[in-house]
Amino acid sequence: MIKLALTGNPNTGKTSLFNMLTDSYEYVGNWAGVTIEKKVGMLNNKRGQLIDLPGIYSLSPLSRDEGVTTLYLLDETPSMLLNVVDASQLERNLHLTIQLLEYGRPVVLALNMIDVAKKRGLNIDVEQLAKQIGIPIVPVIARTGYGCDALLETSIQSSGDSGIAASPRRFDYGPVLEGAISRLEAMLPKELTSARWLALQLLEGNIPVLQKLRQYVDPVQLQACYVETEKLVQETGGIRLADYIRDRRAAIIQGWLQQSVRETKEQHTTLSERIDAIVMNKFLGIPVFLAFMYLTFKLTFDWFGTPLSDALDSLLNGFVRDNVSSFLDSAGAAAFIKAVLLDGVISGVGGVLVFVPQIFMLFLIISFIEDSGYMARIATVMDKLLEGVGLNGKAFIPMIIGFGCNVPGIMAARTIEQPKERLLTILLTPLMSCSARLSVYSLFVGTFFEKNQALIVLSLYVLGVVVALALAKLFSFTLAKEEESMFIVEMPPYRIPQWRTLSRSTWEKGKGFVRKAGTFIFGGSVVIWMLGYSGFSGWNVPMNESFLQTIGSVISPIMQPLGFGNWQAGAALITGFLAKEVVVSTMGIIYAAPTDAGLEGAITQFFTPLQAYSFMVFILLYVPCLATVGVIRSETKSAKWTWFSVIYALIVAYIIAFIIYRAGLLLGFH
Amino acid sequence: MMTLLETTAGSNVKVTNLDSVHALVRRRLGDLGVMVGSVISLRKTMPFGGPCTIEIKGQWIAIRRKDAGSILVEGV
Ligand SMILES: Nc1nc2c(ncn2[C@@H]2O[C@H](COP(=O)(O)OP(=O)(O)OP(=O)(O)O)[C@@H](O)[C@H]2O)c(=O)[nH]1
Ligand SMILES: [Mg+2]
Numbered sequence: 001m002i003k004l005a006l007t008g009n010p011n012t013g014k015t016s017l018f019n020m021l022t023d024s025y026e027y028v029g030n031w032a033g034v035t036i037e038k039k040v041g042m043l044n045n046k047r048g049q050l051i052d053l054p055g056i057y058s059l060s061p062l063s064r065d066e067g068v069t070t071l072y073l074l075d076e077t078p079s080m081l082l083n084v085v086d087a088s089q090l091e092r093n094l095h096l097t098i099q100l101l102e103y104g105r106p107v108v109l110a111l112n113m114i115d116v117a118k119k120r121g122l123n124i125d126v127e128q129l130a131k132q133i134g135i136p137i138v139p140v141i142a143r144t145g146y147g148c149d150a151l152l153e154t155s156i157q158s159s160g161d162s163g164i165a166a167s168p169r170r171f172d173y174g175p176v177l178e179g180a181i182s183r184l185e186a187m188l189p190k191e192l193t194s195a196r197w198l199a200l201q202l203l204e205g206n207i208p209v210l211q212k213l214r215q216y217v218d219p220v221q222l223q224a225c226y227v228e229t230e231k232l233v234q235e236t237g238g239i240r241l242a243d244y245i246r247d248r249r250a251a252i253i254q255g256w257l258q259q260s261v262r263e264t265k266e267q268h269t270t271l272s273e274r275i276d277a278i279v280m281n282k283f284l285g286i287p288v289f290l291a292f293m294y295l296t297f298k299l300t301f302d303w304f305g306t307p308l309s310d311a312l313d314s315l316l317n318g319f320v321r322d323n324v325s326s327f328l329d330s331a332g333a334a335a336f337i338k339a340v341l342l343d344g345v346i347s348g349v350g351g352v353l354v355f356v357p358q359i360f361m362l363f364l365i366i367s368f369i370e371d372s373g374y375m376a377r378i379a380t381v382m383d384k385l386l387e388g389v390g391l392n393g394k395a396f397i398p399m400i401i402g403f404g405c406n407v408p409g410i411m412a413a414r415t416i417e418q419p420k421e422r423l424l425t426i427l428l429t430p431l432m433s434c435s436a437r438l439s440v441y442s443l444f445v446g447t448f449f450e451k452n453q454a455l456i457v458l459s460l461y462v463l464g465v466v467v468a469l470a471l472a473k474l475f476s477f478t479l480a481k482e483e484e485s486m487f488i489v490e491m492p493p494y495r496i497p498q499w500r501t502l503s504r505s506t507w508e509k510g511k512g513f514v515r516k517a518g519t520f521i522f523g524g525s526v527v528i529w530m531l532g533y534s535g536f537s538g539w540n541v542p543m544n545e546s547f548l549q550t551i552g553s554v555i556s557p558i559m560q561p562l563g564f565g566n567w568q569a570g571a572a573l574i575t576g577f578l579a580k581e582v583v584v585s586t587m588g589i590i591y592a593a594p595t596d597a598g599l600e601g602a603i604t605q606f607f608t609p610l611q612a613y614s615f616m617v618f619i620l621l622y623v624p625c626l627a628t629v630g631v632i633r634s635e636t637k638s639a640k641w642t643w644f645s646v647i648y649a650l651i652v653a654y655i656i657a658f659i660i661y662r663a664g665l666l667l668g669f670h
Numbered sequence: 671m672m673t674l675l676e677t678t679a680g681s682n683v684k685v686t687n688l689d690s691v692h693a694l695v696r697r698r699l700g701d702l703g704v705m706v707g708s709v710i711s712l713r714k715t716m717p718f719g720g721p722c723t724i725e726i727k728g729q730w731i732a733i734r735r736k737d738a739g740s741i742l743v744e745g746v
Contacts, residue, residue: 057701062694062698088728089728091703092701092703092729243700246700247705272730276723280716282715282716282717379732380716380721380732381720383734393721393732417694484692486694486695486734487721487732487733488699488731488732488734488737490702490729491723491730491731491732
């Protein structure tokens, strides 16, 4: 099986190309560090596999996601490397190309974003450049698919090539380095194929390579060789070893580009600069972001989501329920079956499904932020604030993704370089209010705060962020604090998101929510309904004597001080650990049974507005859902931190809901 | 000899020394093409001592002000 590996700098369009060539949909976004794990797909023509990897600047990784790519190249042997480069930033992209050529597999260069390069007035003579570098180059526009067929053809051809193309390329690094390389090569066992590449990578300070070579060679010897070379370079050139290597490569690249690239246009103010003049303005930066968030909730609730969701609600609880009911009657179904379907499944699953419009709207806006280029700007605008609490601006990216769903948010923390900052980000991202929680808010604000829906929901999102920042400050005092914080991000030019990308990306995110409703929540609803249908005295007991009531009553006294000491809320909270939407299903099942007034009518009997707000705050903060706990475990690889994330959240939720409820009472709210 | 922060926004300057920049930031800057000898310019600075953006060959990068203050440059 042919295996083609996509490699290249971050944000050069590798995943866009992957999607085109394999007809799949992986996550695309306009900032550096979108892809954080390896993805494998089958080529359109079924001739082989294509592997998408996280973007890297060089083969020596600084962060977790970059490590994925380096380890892939160390441990596996792809048939060829498909090197994606950004044509508008050729020079810096080619540093990686040199390292890939040295690696020793055939390389084909996908010259991507030629549309951008052309607009910038860069005139690239592709044939000449291909001759200079000595590899096939195919100009493409991954966004539109231009050139993709030709690229695939060329790649397949060269992957079958076992001649010169498949042997490592040698570039001359000057006498000092060449001496060190041959000494290292001699130390390495014969079976290692790309010894020269390994030696060079070691001299560049590539940690995974060092770890690999330690298995074969005495670490002390390796260290000695490195230190000696570093000293020699310092003495002869007065410059660091890594810088020396970089300079040598820069010279090679200069040679290539001199004859093949011409600038035909003067640089002038770009559209990106004009947009940045507003969104990154000294005073407007943070207000613009908040206004954008407010607009998001206005769209999600007032203008778009809620009207649709109401229509869906009346469809489900009217038309669908009536029809299912009359169908069951005519089919002569047992009363038990009828109750499971109507009171369990339709109330439970339907209760969640009605919020699909809101959730898709939110995902659409998040996708827009991701694909426009605003993400890196938000990170920059927020950096000062986050530095103050021991994080850096990049931590805000996982948090924004977390607004959609905490699971990918936590995974996105892989791009944060410093281990402590990454850990903090993982621990705090669950406080970001995700779309599942949105369904709980939708239910409550629709009932209690009809006039100020957007504002109330915005207040919860902001509360989540503020609590996260405060805790970051607290934790960074106590966690390892010796590590120095750092911040650097690449700011991509703004791009107008394509409608196709936006809709795909919204659907990919929203699909999970719908699927969960059809599987997990479906099953959960049946179980919850059963718990509500049975009790110590047998089947078909009143809800107030059911097992559900018993379970809910265990924690309701504890919740009394927060304003929601009824057993219904208790039961909803316990089941909500599975997934936060289950809170809505549980309430749907509990309250649907005795009354016909509808869910919203029923909850007004059990909550006052203040109690409802306190309940929402508790739901926002109390524990990460099951899936999130799982990903915290796998990303931190530590049971201790996983437990910590659950327990601190419970404590914080309790304290804050308590304060809000009590303060609210004192201020005369009810 | 001056630091990048002392230059006027938008004017091109040449990097002469990066030795006192945070080591990891220096690595990343190198990856993005900012080395001794590169021509860069300071663009925007965020308020309250926040980060600033620099431009190199049409590429924009945001770094902290402290790091920008340790990049030594000269006029071109
Ligand atoms: N104008 C233009 N934009 C492109 C082209 N190819 C990709 N893009 C855009 O560039 C951005 C980055 O695309 P991705 O495919 O996510 O890049 P990537 O290399 O996978 O990025 P990482 O996973 O972060 O390394 C997206 O906004 C794309 O829409 C192209 O040929 N022309
Ligand atoms: Mg990608």
